[in-house]
Amino acid sequence: MKHTLSGSDERCLMKLIVDDESDRVVGAHMVGEEAGEIIQGLAIAVRARLTKSDFDATVGIHPTAAEEFVTMRSVTRR
Amino acid sequence: MIATTFSKESDSGELRLRPVRHRRRFRRRACCENRGGKWSARGGGRRSLSWRYLRQCRLRAEELYSYAAHFHDAFEDSAGFGWTLPQAPSFDWATLRDNKVAEIARLNGIYGRLLDNAGVTLINGRAKVLDAHSVEIDGERISAEKILVAVGGWPWVPPFEGSELAISSNQVFDLERFPERFLVLGGGYIAVEFASIFNGLGSETHLIYRGDLFLRGFDQQVREFTRDEMGKKGVNLHFEVNIERIRQLDSGLEVTLTNGEQLEVDAVLAATGRRPHLEGLGLDTLGVTLNDDGTLKVNERFETSIPSILAIGDVTGGPELTPVALAEAMHLVAHHFRRSSGWQHPGGARLRRHCHRSLLPPQYRYRGALRRSSARALCGDPGLQRRLPTNEAHSLRQRRALSDEADRR
Numbered sequence: 001m002k003h004t005l006s007g008s009d010e011r012c013l014m015k016l017i018v019d020d021e022s023d024r025v026v027g028a029h030m031v032g033e034e035a036g037e038i039i040q041g042l043a044i045a046v047r048a049r050l051t052k053s054d055f056d057a058t059v060g061i062h063p064t065a066a067e068e069f070v071t072m073r074s075v076t077r078r
Numbered sequence: 079m080i081a082t083t084f085s086k087e088s089d090s091g092e093l094r095l096r097p098v099r100h101r102r103r104f105r106r107r108a109c110c111e112n113r114g115g116k117w118s119a120r121g122g123g124r125r126s127l128s129w130r131y132l133r134q135c136r137l138r139a140e141e142l143y144s145y146a147a148h149f150h151d152a153f154e155d156s157a158g159f160g161w162t163l164p165q166a167p168s169f170d171w172a173t174l175r176d177n178k179v180a181e182i183a184r185l186n187g188i189y190g191r192l193l194d195n196a197g198v199t200l201i202n203g204r205a206k207v208l209d210a211h212s213v214e215i216d217g218e219r220i221s222a223e224k225i226l227v228a229v230g231g232w233p234w235v236p237p238f239e240g241s242e243l244a245i246s247s248n249q250v251f252d253l254e255r256f257p258e259r260f261l262v263l264g265g266g267y268i269a270v271e272f273a274s275i276f277n278g279l280g281s282e283t284h285l286i287y288r289g290d291l292f293l294r295g296f297d298q299q300v301r302e303f304t305r306d307e308m309g310k311k312g313v314n315l316h317f318e319v320n321i322e323r324i325r326q327l328d329s330g331l332e333v334t335l336t337n338g339e340q341l342e343v344d345a346v347l348a349a350t351g352r353r354p355h356l357e358g359l360g361l362d363t364l365g366v367t368l369n370d371d372g373t374l375k376v377n378e379r380f381e382t383s384i385p386s387i388l389a390i391g392d393v394t395g396g397p398e399l400t401p402v403a404l405a406e407a408m409h410l411v412a413h414h415f416r417r418s419s420g421w422q423h424p425g426g427a428r429l430r431r432h433c434h435r436s437l438l439p440p441q442y443r444y445r446g447a448l449r450r451s452s453a454r455a456l457c458g459d460p461g462l463q464r465r466l467p468t469n470e471a472h473s474l475r476q477r478r479a480l481s482d483e484a485d486r487r
Contacts, residue, residue: 008151010151013303
């Protein structure tokens with residue numbers, strides 16, 4: 001969001017890996033600003049064996065980059 | 079509902095000191111620094127401390143330099159938000175370096191006091207393990223029921239002509255002059271971090287890696303994305319090439335690559351991994367069993383093949399990460415010095431699933447809950463999933479540790 005005004009061409013990557021069978025989120029990746037601060041919470045979710053539906057049912061904190069992790073609706077790869 | 083609240087206010091970067099508190103459980107304890115003056119000169123402390131704390135200091139330094147690098151883009155980005163700087167910002171290396179030295183000295187002081195308060199006798203000198211229960215430090219023989227080896231790793235530089243002209247991550251923070259032209263050899267996350275930091279600070283930065291893409295073992299998309307973003311930031315990435323030789327010139331270092339290309343730079347950082355720092359410790363003559371990669375072999379109780387000699391951290395191999403070493407320290411203390419708990423270590427000495435962090439390009443940090451094993455392998459290999467530490471006792475243990483800490487406050 002910051003870069004809409006700064007004009008920077010920096011991009012951010014966020015990624016969840018979900019096991020098809022159990023719907024469990026087995027991994028999370030982020031490359032981007034404050035990734036370090038964001039991923040610790042996700043690590044707890046992964047350790048707690050939460051599912052993608054748990055992520056989907058979580059209300060995002062708006063406006064943040066972190067909320068993208070609970071609003072991922074499209075599958076990019078199987 | 080009955081709820082328990084945990085809260086904490088602290089300097090957000092304050093380091094975990096719990097393992098030190100646990101040392102109170104030792105009846106007599108001594109801690110020996112095996113690198114002596116070399117570290118104290120570097121760290122700027124009044125006296126040297128154990129490797130473990132200095133390693134944390136190195137991480138702290140890395141974090142500080144990463145922050146410094148962040149400002150570069152912040153200044154640039156601010157224009158779009160209406161800010162005008164009276165003059166172009168400039169960076170002074172000596173200020174950062176000296177402030178860092180002061181901060182590390184402060185930390186050394188804190189650690190020194192913690193050790194003192196915990197009743198630890200600090201002995202500066204080179205230790206040599208003589209037998210299962212004794213250590214010699216500069217001619218003095220000290221015996222102990224248990225000996226813990228936590229010496230970590232030491233930078234390893236591949237052999238090539240002029241490799242002695244390269245520096246390691248141990249020296250990079252203390253360079254006399256800012257390297258306007260900086261070259262990093264290596265493709266691990268440390269190499270990527272340093273290339274990003276120095277690029278952010280304003281160096282013309284090159285990264286040389288022999289493979290086709292850095293960050294081997296990381297998620298493929300993360301690797302490619304990071305490559306593209308670093309390229310945009312202006313880091314010169316050279317893949318599938320290595321250093322042939324380095325020569326000292328009056329104007330800098332002449333680096334010849336295996337493809338014949340020549341670069342002139344002010345500093346070459348070899349971020350080509352660390353090897354267990356066992357040299358001169360005498361463990362080889364005692365016949366302590368090593369793993370294939372030269373690290374100390376330990377069982378799930380962190381015992382080497384000589385049970386009274388324990389080892390934790392990088393010297394035992396596995397994920398070379400501070401939080402892993404800290405967790406191992408806590409587990410070791412719990413097992414060997416808190417007999418009442420009956421606790422079992424989950425999944426052996428290796429904490430496989432951990433949050434992995436890296437100070438990637440200044441703005442680009444990466445944390446993945448998976449490391450080494452790709453997600454595909456994890457999903458497709460039920461055996462691997464079974465090996466993950468999901469032991470209920472483990473989480474109970476963690477909760478107890480938290481409440482213990484709360485009690486102490």
